[in-house]
Amino acid sequence: MSFALVLFHDNAPVAVPAAELAALRGLLARVPALEDALIFTPAAARDSHVDDGAPPPLGLQLHFARLEALEAACARDGVLQGLPGLLPSLVGVGANAQAFWRRTWAVPDPVLHAAPGALPCSYVVHYPGPAEDPNAWHDHYMTGHPPLFQRLPGIRGIEILTPVEWVSHLPMAKAQNLQRNRVLFDSPEALTAALQSPVRHELRADFHTFPPFRGGNFHYPMWTDRVRP
Numbered sequence: 001m002s003f004a005l006v007l008f009h010d011n012a013p014v015a016v017p018a019a020e021l022a023a024l025r026g027l028l029a030r031v032p033a034l035e036d037a038l039i040f041t042p043a044a045a046r047d048s049h050v051d052d053g054a055p056p057p058l059g060l061q062l063h064f065a066r067l068e069a070l071e072a073a074c075a076r077d078g079v080l081q082g083l084p085g086l087l088p089s090l091v092g093v094g095a096n097a098q099a100f101w102r103r104t105w106a107v108p109d110p111v112l113h114a115a116p117g118a119l120p121c122s123y124v125v126h127y128p129g130p131a132e133d134p135n136a137w138h139d140h141y142m143t144g145h146p147p148l149f150q151r152l153p154g155i156r157g158i159e160i161l162t163p164v165e166w167v168s169h170l171p172m173a174k175a176q177n178l179q180r181n182r183v184l185f186d187s188p189e190a191l192t193a194a195l196q197s198p199v200r201h202e203l204r205a206d207f208h209t210f211p212p213f214r215g216g217n218f219h220y221p222m223w224t225d226r227v228r229p
Helices: 018-028 067-073 079-086 134-149 188-195 198-207
Strands: 002-009 034-042 059-064 095-105 121-127 157-163 179-185 218-227
Touching (some): 002 067, 018 034, 018 079, 034 121, 059 067, 095 134, 134 157, 134 179, 134 198
Antiparallel strands (some): 002 059, 002 095, 034 059, 034 218, 095 157
């Protein structure tokens, strides 16, 4: 378990060039105390229950062992202040950031079997909220959903992110999402197969038993490039 800083740009029909992604990897390599990082770019998969449109053009998930290290990266003189200058393709596209506590669950086979040179695919989900009773909502979600996730065919990873209070001076809005979660698969095709499986119907049935909340939820398939400093 660790703290996660999650940054997402708003949905926009923009493709971030490879050169900008390379510069982004270089910046992440300089973030002090960063344990690892995920760079998300748009993929395509088909869900049997929802279609939330095209994914955002770019997302980041940065993992730190301590909240103080996460906040240092977001300080007025923190390394992440350099993000906007590296991404000219996203000028004018809004972005937000939020800090979370990251929980993970075991899966039957966590070893990735992606094709050589190919990236795995995440299904990134967020619940803007709020919930009438956040404690009851999170308790219900973490009791009911992870055991179902574990039964999805081909699943390689499960994580649930719950918000923490944090201090940021990043040049982007601080989001207030109720929760984020992510499941990982070898490929968009493997994700699509899982989203067409009977377990996906069980997940949807469990969704309809959630305690009261507003804001809906949003699901996006994303190529997932893991960067280790």
